[in-house]
């Protein structure tokens with residue numbers, strides 16, 4: 072169900088922004104999604120189309136969803152790197168998709184080999200920008 076909550080958050084943010092600016096129509100919504108975000112894309116897109124059709128200014132809106140690459144930072148040496156999916160077996164990357172917390176079990180700092188790192192990008196769903204008329 073959280074796909075609906077996320078779609079609702081994106082929709083209401085767009086509506087609020089357009090209210091402030093006295094917008095007639097939102098032509099495009101650009102949404103960013105972290106690659107570690109647990110989400111069923113089909114449900115999310117369905118939720119968005121269901122929610123946006125209730126509002127005149129959102130009826131004709133093009134919706135674009137872009138992935139944001141995950142970035143990790145080592146807590147020991149400060150090195151930053153991105154998520155290299157190709158280095159994992161497909162079974163591992165499936166588990167990471169469903170349970171982002173287990174990235175710690177599979178990924179280590181490529182510089183100092185420490186498992187102590189932070190996910191600094193690649194989580195969450197947010198409204199990146201809107202285009203209006």
Ligand SMILES: [Zn+2]
Nearest residue numbers: 145148180183
């Ligand atoms: Zn390190």
